[in-house]
Amino acid sequence: MTTSEQIVIALAGNPNTGKSTVFNALTGLNQHTGNWPGKTVGNAQGTFTHRGESFLMVDLPGTYSLLPNSADEQVARDFICFGRPDVTLVVVDATALERNLNLALQVMEITDKIVLCVNLMDEAKRKGITVDTERLSQKLGVPVIATAARQKQGLKELQDALFDVATGRVVPKPLILRYSEQIERAVEQLEAEIAPLLRGVLNPRWVALRLLDGDHTLLEDMEKYLTDDVLPLHSVSQGVSPSWPQA
Template identity: 60%
Template sequence: MIGKFLRGNCLDCPAGRALADQSVETGTRVYSIALAGNPNTGKSTVFNALTGLRQHTGNWPGKTVKRAEGRFSRGGVTYQLVDLPGTYSLLSASTDEEIARDFILFGEPDCTVVVVDATALERNLNLVFQVMEITDKVVVCVNLMDEARRTGIEVNVDRLSEELGVPAVGTVASSGEGLDDLVAAISKVIQGQIVTSPKIPPPPAAATALVDDLVPRIRALYPDLRNARWIAYRLIEGDYRIREALMSGELAGLAQRQAGAS
């Protein structure tokens, strides 16, 4: 029952358990939101502005090394915001990437916000696509819009949103501009008022054939797993962490939690 209630939170981690305990006490549903993004895009600035906490920010990449958590409420709804370390990808090449990837995959947030740099959109989109492969509950926060304006870069966020199939919101996190719209988009995605349909560039045909072959085998082992296709892609990329999770049965735990939640 509590598993059902807290679907979206990782009940195996201390933060998830703490959240579970508090939710039992208050009897209210708390929605979890992950803040992902390349290094130095303003994730912690968004986190601080929304939660009122003071997670470390500064003008160099790699400031956030562990995940930080804080809450805020809007319209009678409470959100648990999780500030993740900056990553260029989720392929677990580094501890930071593992922390971010594991939370998005195993923590199953109700919504993942990918904070991107408006002045370097193309480079930042790689991570957006990787996150959209894991989950369709995604909102893109196009931050540093002031820097983009200052350097003459025009970002059409509506067009971006259309092309990605998920909401995109322009923000200046350091001044608070756009953050109300960001929270409104997050809320609509969580409540199902916005139905996302992520558009991810197709992978090479050879990879697709291998993945098509692997997916039924993974499903045979873990019938309740929702992300079998994503797991298959990571396996052919040689992601050792996913391979270990598959061999050790860690994926079975995830599949059971997903089954209990649905």
């Protein structure tokens, strides 16, 4: 990213966590919000300026996972993987943190450039739930900002965090989930073969995990979005998923 370019922010999160409310508050646009899941369907885009930088924000559909079981999940995953966002902002619900962190951990497997927004802090307070954002940030290794987007609280801090990660002033070091020894061994082998083919475009550990998982949609999407020089992955993946032992 250079100063003359727009900073691209992908806005991800479970349904109904306030992504579009954050999006509207920051961009001044009016994406439809409401209290039922799945309202945001396309990739709504809006811009804002902060500390002299221009940001382009892309409001993704709400998803519980990035394993492409549905069109929405594939849209969200594809944008995070192939849309080259400078930062992925994951909005989570402070009142259901444990469930919401599942998606955050999945994003953290794909990219380091992530900011976590713990929204609905007013609701959490009302329910007697406290969230120690500093400790959460230490544990996860990524910036964590508390917001109450409907009340426009915490948004300036959120913009600062996005700015810091996008410009490299803050370099997140996301917690890496470790799987069973058997899986880790398989990942290690596969990762070594994949890494040179990917040329830094995607995180090879994550691609290795997806191939082991038998996720063929990822290969199809790579064909769609990436140039020829990263395609020989098909040969690496042949026979991988059915033949690897299950953990």
